[in-house]
Amino acid sequence: MRTSRDFARVFRAGKRSRSDGITVFVAESSEEGPSRLGMSIRRAAGNAVARNRTKRRLRAAWQQLEVLDGLDVVVRADRAAVEATYQEMEKHVVGALTSAGALR
Secondary structure (H helix, E strand, C coil), X not given: CCCHHHHHHHHHHCEEEEECCEEEEEEECCXXXXXXXXXXXXXXXXXXXXHHHHHHHXXXXXXXXXXXXXXXXXXXXXXXXXXXXXXXXXXXXXXXXXXXXXXX
C-alpha cells in the first residue's frame, strides 16, 4: 500500500488487534489478488536507523507468513517493537494477525 487514502481506509474500517508494541489493522482490499502490507512506524519509536531496521524486520516476517488473499494490512509499531528482537517481533506480529483472523 502506498497512498494515504488506502492507509486511511484501513485505519477507519479495519479490524484492530494489538500484541505488545505491534498494532495490526486488517480490512478487505479494494483490489483482487494477494494481500498488501503497509507499515506505520512513529518517529517517537526511535531514530531513522531504528525505524528502518524495524521496517526491514516486519517485511521479512511478512514474507514468512501465510496471510489470506484480498486483505489490506497495516502494521503500526511503537518503541516496544523497535526495541524487540526479531523473534519477539515476529511472535507479536503472528499473534496480532491471528487474533485479527488474517492468517490461514
